[in-house]
Amino acid sequence: MSTIQDIRSQLSALVTEAHKVACSLDIGKERTEAFELYEALRRLQRQGSASEMLSATNPLLAAPYYDEDWDDDDDDD
Numbered sequence: 001m002s003t004i005q006d007i008r009s010q011l012s013a014l015v016t017e018a019h020k021v022a023c024s025l026d027i028g029k030e031r032t033e034a035f036e037l038y039e040a041l042r043r044l045q046r047q048g049s050a051s052e053m054l055s056a057t058n059p060l061l062a063a064p065y066y067d068e069d070w071d072d073d074d075d076d077d
Contacts, residue, residue, distance in 0.1 A: 008045070015041045 002010075018041055022034035043049050 011041065011045060015045065 015038065018034070018038040022031060022038050025031035025034055044053070
């Protein structure tokens with residue numbers, strides 16, 4: 001069974017490997033994509049970033065906020 005520290009260590013190694021791969025590619029679309037992947041993995045290393053990412057990508061949290069009168073018609077004229 002892995003611990004959270006084991007996972008963080010593996011993530012660190014993966015970030016390093018992703019950077020090496022991105023640097024080894026020729027300039028172009030594939031290299032850009034590799035650096036985007038590297039950057040996403042690198043950001044996951046920050047404390048609290050996983051919950052921020054989950055909040056940003058949860059479609060239920062992305063719905064617009066409605067106040068209690070959201071369904072009232074404005075046809076009072």
